[in-house]
Amino acid sequence: MTDAPLLQVRDLVHEFPTDIGTVHAVSGVSFDVHQGETLGIVGETGSGKSTLARAVMQAPRPKAGAVLFRGTDLVTLRGARLLQARRHLQMVFQDPFGSLDPKWRVRDLVEEPLIAYKTGDRATRRRRVDEVLELVGLDPAGHGGRRPRELSGGQAQRVAIARAVALSPALIICDEAVSSLDVLIQAQVLNLFERLRAELGLSYLFIAHDLALVKQVSDRVAVMYLGKLCEVGPGEAVYRQPLHPYTRALLDSVPGAGAATHKTIRGEPPSPVHPPSGCRFRTRCPRAEQRCADEEPVPRELATGHRVACHFPLVPMARSTPRSEEKIGDTP
Amino acid sequence: MGQPDGTEQVTDALLDVEDLRVTFPGRGREVHAVDGVSYRVYAGQTLAIVGESGSGKTVSCRAVMGLLPPGALITGSARFQGRQLIGLSDDQLREHRGANIAMVFQDPARSLNPTMRVGAQIAEAVRAHQDVSKARAKAQAVDLLRLVHIPLPERRSVEYPHQLSGGMRQRVMIAIALACRPKLLIADEATTALDVTTQAQIMDLLLELQAELGMALMLISHDLGLAGAYADEVIVMYAGRIVEQAPAARLFSRVRMPYTQALFEAIPRLERPAHAPLPVIGGHPLGPPDASDLPPGCSFAPRCRRAADDCRAAAPPLEEHEAGHRWACWHPVDGGTS
Amino acid sequence: MSAPLPELLAPAQPQGVPAARPRGRGRAPNLRIWLPAGFLIALFCACFFWPLVYPVPKPIGGSILNSGLPPLSPGHIFGTDPVGNDIFSRILHGGQVSFEVGLSVTAIGLAIGGLLGVAAAYWGGAADTAISRVLDVFIAFPALVLALAIAEGLGPSELHVIWALAIFSIPAFGRIARGATLTLREQTFMLAARLSGTRGRRMITRHIVPNIMPQLLTFSLLGIGVVMILEGALSFLGLGIPPPEPSWGSMIAQGQQTISASPDLVLIPSAFLFATVVSLNVLGDALRERWANPMGQSR
Numbered sequence: 001m002t003d004a005p006l007l008q009v010r011d012l013v014h015e016f017p018t019d020i021g022t023v024h025a026v027s028g029v030s031f032d033v034h035q036g037e038t039l040g041i042v043g044e045t046g047s048g049k050s051t052l053a054r055a056v057m058q059a060p061r062p063k064a065g066a067v068l069f070r071g072t073d074l075v076t077l078r079g080a081r082l083l084q085a086r087r088h089l090q091m092v093f094q095d096p097f098g099s100l101d102p103k104w105r106v107r108d109l110v111e112e113p114l115i116a117y118k119t120g121d122r123a124t125r126r127r128r129v130d131e132v133l134e135l136v137g138l139d140p141a142g143h144g145g146r147r148p149r150e151l152s153g154g155q156a157q158r159v160a161i162a163r164a165v166a167l168s169p170a171l172i173i174c175d176e177a178v179s180s181l182d183v184l185i186q187a188q189v190l191n192l193f194e195r196l197r198a199e200l201g202l203s204y205l206f207i208a209h210d211l212a213l214v215k216q217v218s219d220r221v222a223v224m225y226l227g228k229l230c231e232v233g234p235g236e237a238v239y240r241q242p243l244h245p246y247t248r249a250l251l252d253s254v255p256g257a258g259a260a261t262h263k264t265i266r267g268e269p270p271s272p273v274h275p276p277s278g279c280r281f282r283t284r285c286p287r288a289e290q291r292c293a294d295e296e297p298v299p300r301e302l303a304t305g306h307r308v309a310c311h312f313p314l315v316p317m318a319r320s321t322p323r324s325e326e327k328i329g330d331t332p
Numbered sequence: 333m334g335q336p337d338g339t340e341q342v343t344d345a346l347l348d349v350e351d352l353r354v355t356f357p358g359r360g361r362e363v364h365a366v367d368g369v370s371y372r373v374y375a376g377q378t379l380a381i382v383g384e385s386g387s388g389k390t391v392s393c394r395a396v397m398g399l400l401p402p403g404a405l406i407t408g409s410a411r412f413q414g415r416q417l418i419g420l421s422d423d424q425l426r427e428h429r430g431a432n433i434a435m436v437f438q439d440p441a442r443s444l445n446p447t448m449r450v451g452a453q454i455a456e457a458v459r460a461h462q463d464v465s466k467a468r469a470k471a472q473a474v475d476l477l478r479l480v481h482i483p484l485p486e487r488r489s490v491e492y493p494h495q496l497s498g499g500m501r502q503r504v505m506i507a508i509a510l511a512c513r514p515k516l517l518i519a520d521e522a523t524t525a526l527d528v529t530t531q532a533q534i535m536d537l538l539l540e541l542q543a544e545l546g547m548a549l550m551l552i553s554h555d556l557g558l559a560g561a562y563a564d565e566v567i568v569m570y571a572g573r574i575v576e577q578a579p580a581a582r583l584f585s586r587v588r589m590p591y592t593q594a595l596f597e598a599i600p601r602l603e604r605p606a607h608a609p610l611p612v613i614g615g616h617p618l619g620p621p622d623a624s625d626l627p628p629g630c631s632f633a634p635r636c637r638r639a640a641d642d643c644r645a646a647a648p649p650l651e652e653h654e655a656g657h658r659w660a661c662w663h664p665v666d667g668g669t670s
Numbered sequence: 671m672s673a674p675l676p677e678l679l680a681p682a683q684p685q686g687v688p689a690a691r692p693r694g695r696g697r698a699p700n701l702r703i704w705l706p707a708g709f710l711i712a713l714f715c716a717c718f719f720w721p722l723v724y725p726v727p728k729p730i731g732g733s734i735l736n737s738g739l740p741p742l743s744p745g746h747i748f749g750t751d752p753v754g755n756d757i758f759s760r761i762l763h764g765g766q767v768s769f770e771v772g773l774s775v776t777a778i779g780l781a782i783g784g785l786l787g788v789a790a791a792y793w794g795g796a797a798d799t800a801i802s803r804v805l806d807v808f809i810a811f812p813a814l815v816l817a818l819a820i821a822e823g824l825g826p827s828e829l830h831v832i833w834a835l836a837i838f839s840i841p842a843f844g845r846i847a848r849g850a851t852l853t854l855r856e857q858t859f860m861l862a863a864r865l866s867g868t869r870g871r872r873m874i875t876r877h878i879v880p881n882i883m884p885q886l887l888t889f890s891l892l893g894i895g896v897v898m899i900l901e902g903a904l905s906f907l908g909l910g911i912p913p914p915e916p917s918w919g920s921m922i923a924q925g926q927q928t929i930s931a932s933p934d935l936v937l938i939p940s941a942f943l944f945a946t947v948v949s950l951n952v953l954g955d956a957l958r959e960r961w962a963n964p965m966g967q968s969r
Contacts, residue, residue, distance in 0.1 A: 044527035045498065059861055083867055091865055098858040103880040116867025163866065182384040183554065184635075187598035187610040194607055209527060216600035217607070235606045253532035254602065255561035264532040268497050 004071060005032035006171055006203050007056070007089075012065035014048075014055045021273040025051035026062070027227035030299075033171060038197065038204040040218030040235070042211050042250070046269050047224040049207045053175040056205070057091055058082060070170070087117055090164035094176035096156035100148040106133070107144040110162045117167060128166060135199075136162045136192060154185035158192065165196060173205045178213070190217060211250050215239055220305070223247045226272060226280040229299070233306030243308035245285045279311065287312045345372035346516055346548050347396070347433075352408035352418075354388070354395050364626060365391040367572035368408075370650075373516060373548050378539075380551040380563035380580070382595075388572035389552050393518050397435055398425040412516070431461045434509035438521035440501035444493040450504050451477070451489025457511035476507040480537060499530035503537065510541065517542075518550040523558070535562050556595050560584050568592050571631035574650050578657040588657070588664035591632045630662070638663045702956035706949035713946060717765035727756040729763040730914040741934055748938055751921075752928060753914075757935070760916035761942055767828060767917045768946065771901045772894040774832050779839025780890055786840070787847025788878055791855065802848065805841040813838045814903060821909035831910050835897055846889050850882040884961035891954035895947035902943055918943045 014026040025048040033039045043049040055062035058074050067074045072085045090113075093099040100109055107129055114125045130140040136158040148156050157177065164172050174193070178186045194217070196202055208214050214221055215235045222232040223246060231244040242248045249265040267284040270276055276283050282292040291311050299309040354366035366388040373379050383389040394400050396410045396417055410417045412432055417425070429435075437443045445453055454473035458464065464472070470489075477485035480503040493501055502522060509517055519538065523531040539562065542549050551563055559566045559580065566583050568576040568591065576589035587593045597611040630647050633639040642662050650660040720726065727746075733754045741749040741757070748757035783805075790801035820834035854860060854877075863877050898918075904910035905919030913920055918939040925935030 044529060054861075057865060059865060083869075086865075087867075091862070093858050093862060095858060099862045101859045101863065101877055101881070104876075112863065112868060113866040116869075116872075160862070163862075183556075183595055183598050184384065188612050190600075191609055191612055194609060210600065211528070212600040212602045215602055215606060216604060216610075219606060239602055249529055251602070253529045255532070255535070255555070255558045264536050265529045266533075268499060269527075269530075 006035045006070065007033040007205070008066070008068040009056060010066040010068070012052065012055055012062050012067065014051055014062040018273070023272045024227050024275055025272060026055060027275070028065075029224070029227070029229055031222055031229065031232060033203055033205055035170070036197075036201060036203055037219045038206055038217055040206045040208070040214035040221045041224055042208060042214040042221060043224035044209055044250075044269070046226060046272055048227040048272065049209075049224050050175055052224070053091065053173050053205070053207050056173060057089065058086070083117075087167055088170040089173070090167070090169040090171075091173045091175060092157070092160050092164050092177040094179055096153050096160055096180060097148050099160050100156060102148055104147070105144070106138075106146050106148075106151075106159050107140070109148075109159055110166055113163060113167050119167070129162075132162045132166050133159075135165065135196070137188075138162065152185075153181050154189060157181060157189055161189075161192065161196075165200065165202075168200070169202070171203045171205065173207070175207050176209070177206075179208060179210070193217060211254060223250065226270065226275050228280055229309065230281065231306075231308045231310075232299075233303070233308075237303065237306050241303070241306075241314075243302055243306065243313040244281075244310050245287050245312075245314065246281050248314060249284075279309075344374065346375050346413060347373040348409075348411045349392070349396065350409040350411075352392055352395060352410060353406070354391050354400065355405045357403055357405070361625065364572050365404075366395065367626075369569070369572070369574055371567055371574065371577065373550060375515065375548050376542070376546055377565065378542065378549040378551065378563045379565045379567065380553065380559035381567045381569060382553055382556050382559045383569035384554055386571070387569040389569045390520055392569075393435070393520060393550065393552055397429065397433060397518070398422065399435075426460075430457060430509075430512045430514060432514055433516045433518065434512075434514035435518045435520060436502070436505050436509050436522045438524050440498065440505045441493070443505055444501060446493055449490050449492055450496070454489070454504070454507050454511060457508045461512040472511070473507075476510060477504070479510065479541070480504075480507045482507075498526055499533060502526060502530075502534055506534075506537065506541070510545070513545060514547065516548045516550065518552065520552045521554070522551075524553065524555070531558075538562075556592075557599060568595070571626060573631065573647075573660065574658070575632065575661070576657075576659040577650075578659075582657055586657070588653075588659045589661050590636050590638050590663075590665055593665050594635075630660075638665070702952060703960070706953040706956075709949050710946065710953070713765065713942075714769055717762050717769060721759070721762055726759045726762065729755055729760045729916045731755075738932065740932075741938075749932075749934065751924070751935060752932075755914075755916075757938060760921060761918075761939060764916040764918045764921055764939065765942065765946075767911055767915070768898045768901060768943070771828065771832055771835065772898045775835040775839045775897045776890050776894050778832075778836040779843040779893065780886060782836075783840035783843030784847040784886055787844040787849075788851050788874060788882070790844070791848045791851035792874060792878065798848075801844070805844045805848075808837060808841040809845065814900065817900065817904060818907065818909055821904055826909050826912045828911055828915075831901055831904055834904070835900055839893065839897065842893065843886065843889070847882060847886060850885045851878055854878060854881055884957075888954045888958040888961070891950050891957065895950035895954075898943065898947060898950075 009032070010030050012026055012029045015022050015024045017023075027048075029052060031039065041049050041052065054060070056067050058067070058077075061075060065075065069085060069089055074082060074085055077085055107126075110129045110132060111125055114120070114128060119125065120128070129144070133140045133144065138155065138158055143151070143155065143159075148159070151159065178189050181189060193204065197204065204217070206214060206217050215238070218235050220233060221235045221238045223230045223238070223244060225246050230246050231238060231242065233243075238247060239251070242251060253264060265284055266286075270280070270283055277293055278296050279285070279288070279292040282288040285292070289312070295311070297309045297311050299307045301307045302313060349372070350370050352366055352369045353364070356363040356365060369388070369392050371379070381389045381393070391400065395404070395406050398417070398420065400406070406418055408418065412428060417428065420428075444450070451470060451473045454476055455466065455469035458469040458472050458476075459466070462469075474485045474489050477489055482488050482500060482503050488496070488500075493504070496504065505522075517538070523534050526534060535558070538549060541547065551559060553559060560583070563580050566578060566580050567574055568583075568589065570591050576583065576587070576592045578586075583592070584596075587596060594611070600610070627634060627644070628647070629644040630636070630639070633643040636643065640663060648660045648662045650658050652658045653664075735754065737750060737752050737754040739746050739750040741747065743749055746756050746758065748761065750756055751760070786801055786805065790798040816837065817834040820837065821830055824830040824833070860877060863873060868877070901910055901917065902919030902922065905917040906923040908920075908923070910919055911917040913924070921939040922936055922943075925932070925939070929936050
């Protein structure tokens with residue numbers, strides 16, 4: 001691993017006006033992604049995770065903050081320079097069919113980034129296309145000439161992945177990339193992501209709403225709520241010793257086979273147009289007090305590599321215990 | 333109010349489905365969406381039907397409710413408290429819907445009328461089956477909103493659907509479904525579009541209402557974990573047929589059908605370490621089978637690790653091999669799962 | 671579940687359930703495409719190629735001795751007009767005019783208007799506002815009035831009719847193209863293409879144009895019919911094709927004078943104009959439905 005992180009996001013802010021007011025989708029998010037690691041971001045509807053993904057890609061450019069990819073701040077770049085800086089940063093979207101031009105053929109879709117970045121001549125490009133299609137488990141001869149509507153969901157997503165991998169990127173942002181797929185196909189595509197990670201040395205920013213899914217593929221996990229990161233830490237640590245009450249609530253809400261009674265979170269998610277003052281989770285938090293309304297919690301590192309933004313975090317247990325033995329709502 | 337076939341069977345099952353088949357005439361080829369499905373739902377029970385897209389789980393329930401497009405060919409029998417539902421006219425079915433069987437769908441944004449206030453929609457449901465005044469119906473609507481734990485129900489009842497969150501809209505859908513105290517509630521992917529925290533809230537609500545109203549509950553989902561956590565009995569469907577059925581605890585501890593096992597292994601689990609490769613089923617990665625082109629023999633054979641020649645030759649029948657546990661497989665997995 | 675719900679808003683059918691097609695699949699939709707298309711192609715060929723292949727009396731300069739013959743007379747299947755011209759020949763030559771004007775005006779509109787609309791939507795901002803306002807000005811004018819003024823100013827001739835009508839075709843196409851492009855820009859695959867590095871000319875020619883073409887083509891078909899009628903109206907008012915050259919519109923105008931004595935002088939050209947426009951409409955409609963259907967996916 002090199003010293004400087006591959007991707008450094010600092011105080012990213014993005015908001016956009018709507019009829020009912022300004023939506024504060026991302027309100028000061030900071031994190032790093034290191035070379036060769038997968039950072040998972042888990043968040044529910046309204047958390048701002050998709051907006052975050054697009055803001056990192058500068059599509060559109062965020063309102064404030066810095067996005068340093070390989071040391072260059074993408075936010076300050078325009079036009080051709082942005083294009084060049086972003087060459088090794090790619091994205092795979094949620095809807096496999098929505099992200100592929102329905103009028104194009106598979107081969108052309110995968111070749112597109114190669115043409116745009118002027119890599120080699122036609123023959124070289126074609127070879128690369130075939131190579132990449134095989135890499136994702138598709139048959140260049142059989143599938144290359146097809147249109148997206150002639151593919152299944154899993155195959156279409158593989159085409160999207162092939163397109164993302166064509167330029168040998170360093171980091172791929174997966175925005176709910178497997179959420180639209182059936183369970184068994186999802187497993188196959190996840191395995192593909194892992195294989196590419198191993199073979200190509202890729203790093204991922206993996207965004208999803210399913211905590212188990214995110215933990216499965218990630219080295220570190222970040223939990224996002226209403227535009228802010230609540231907790232960031234190694235996947236196992238976040239799972240076994242969640243520090244933020246929201247993370248606890250997420251874990252408790254997962255329907256587990258044969259799980260003991262869980263405690264469901266109360267209340268409704270507040271609107272991102274009028275987020276609560278101070279800590280945004282306080283309206284649904286069983287541990288909230290006056291301080292949470294007055295003062296916004298600052299992220300603190302409570303264990304190695306494990307940060308949380310909470311005034312009253314769940315104190316980590318002295319030893320690591322299996323989840324079923326932990327009591328709900330540990331008292332400090 | 334007569335019975336279409338003149339007979340009334342007495343069983344203690346609330347809903348008795350027997351050899352249900354649904355076929356859609358397609359361009360040249362027919363689509364066998366449901367291919368011989370039989371099961372029973374008892375009062376107060378929670379039955380989950382689990383399957384991927386194209387498994388036929390939703391189509392079979394809509395067939396029972398009479399909600400399929402006109403071109404569908406339905407054969408077989410579905411009896412509710414002894415009365416045959418297949419073949420009833422729309423008017424006759426109307427009596428059943430709401431009063432006996434109610435359904436909650438996946439996308440509340442599309443199932444609610446966006447131009448009508450929420451309370452009015454519930455009141456409409458009430459008046460469809462009960463002969464009450466508008467004022468009375470409105471009051472009942474507020475009561476129903478309270479029943480589904482919507483805070484400040486009087487205020488909410490005059491709001492429009494777009495003013496409510498996804499979870500709230502789904503609660504409104506449930507309130508509409510419960511307007512006339514149905515005996516059976518079918519939740520068709522009712523929580524699929526919701527966040528996991530909201531899903532937990534809605535599922536708790538459904539179970540609470542079930543206990544309070546003595547309803548039977550049918551959960552239709554692609555989420556095996558959800559089925560295991562909330563259902564008494566689980567049915568697994570593949571390519572229009574039932575491939576395994578057992579009480580939830582038993583299914584999860586002693587799975588038999590390779591497809592069910594594949595589903596288990598493919599679901600990301602919190603307990604698993606990161607980057608552990610998920611077991612992949614072999615065969616072509618094309619996904620769920622094409623219901624218009626089913627192979628002879630077991631429909632899961634092309635993707636099954638344990639498939640042998642007899643699997644491809646003849647489809648295994650669904651039989652109760654162990655007490656309370658049915659499966660359809662020539663080479664079942666030998667019990668035990670992770 | 672309450673009674674009104676399934677009827678009011680049918681819940682989305684699950685995957686695996688083909689959407690209900692009230693007209694049924696197979697023969698019927700194809701007929702709505704091939705029947706009018708066949709008719710139009712046949713008519714086009716007849717108008718342009720029949721006189722070349724098969725001897726037909728000249729459409730002008732007829733002998734007064736032949737005047738006023740009724741339809742189905744020997745040698746004159748549609749009869750002759752008061753001046754002695756063969757109606758059938760005049761229909762064919764008039765049809766040439768209708769097709770020439772209809773196709774040229776639409777082609778100009780599609781090319782120029784389409785380009786302007788796409789450019790406005792793609793560039794956005796000040797360029798979009800500027801282009802849109804200019805287009806709005808032309809759309810605001812009543813088409814016929816301005817066409818009349820132009821035709822009057824320039825003098826009646828087929829070319830001037832084409833110019834006059836093109837002034838309307840361009841903004842109409844511009845509006846459609848702009849709307850279609852704006853909708854298209856919101857699609858995820860457009861974002862994906864941008865992130866792949868595609869931009870500018872390549873984005874327009876490879877992504878935008880292929881995806882808005884179906885919409886523009888169906889609009890074109892419907893537009894040809896409208897243009898033919900407008901040409902007919904201009905000629906009817908004497909500002910289109912100058913007599914004695916035939917045009918369906920001018921034939922209707924002239925036949926109007928003797929409508930009680932020989933109604934077929936009006937009815938025959940009207941029938942052809944009517945049949946052509948209806949065919950274009952039915953074909954345009956059918957194609958719009960066919961192309962608007964979401965692509966069937968093998969999920």
